[in-house]
Amino acid sequence: MKVVTWNVNSLKVRMPRVLELLAALEPDVVCMQETKTEAAAFPADELAAAGYDAVHHSAGRWAGVAILARHEVGPIADAVSGLSGELREDEARWVEATVSGMRVASVYVPNGREVDSPTYDEKLAFLDAIAERAGQLRSSDEPMLIAGDFNVAPADIDVYDVAAFEGSTHVQPEERRRVEAILEAGELVDAYRELHPDDVHYTWWDYRQGHFHRGMGLRIDLALLSARAAGTLTACGIARDFRKGTKPSDHAPLVVEL
């Protein structure tokens, strides 16, 4: 099974690149973030024509998450939108569903903006809520995958210039501790790090100043696998070509092979 997670930064603008990815990689499951679409405008028909069912949690101009499943892998079951314990239930940041016997969550963690801002506290609370949910799912029979934009670089190796992020969100010890707590609560592994312990590769680059071409990025998009799912992990890579070309997202897709 091939799973992709991708922060598309507007599904409306990115639809040509999404269809390109579906045709090129033929993923079985896709977790998307920052769809930025009203529920009524979600392009379910276009995705169905491309061979994919979808469930989504949509709240208009910001955030928005979705899970796609290729028709051949079977129906998407027991979809739940929203995360127990999140402080802003009006923001669409979590959707989970069962696909091919695996519990899959697509997550878009709040950015946090500035340390000491109210949204930063909401970010920390959201990470705590993920840990709580991961703990619940651990005790179920289904293998688990939590994939998305965590807006946290788990370690210094995941940051192009640690000094440049001094005092910034995404690298703070309290954020990283919470990501660790998610791994512990769900008995999860970071799929990319599991297979590439020392590789320096990123999933996001600022649009400005040619950061992508200068290798200035962060690894903030993660696929977290429960032990049963991780036992079938064969490959995990970053599809950097989708950060190039016409109208790219500022994130590259993360591709997981199970």
Added chain:
DNA sequence: ATGGCTCGTTATACGAGA
């Protein structure tokens, strides 16, 4: 040089993103 892009918006400048 404190911006630099790229999104969406009861838009036409501004907030948000990371």
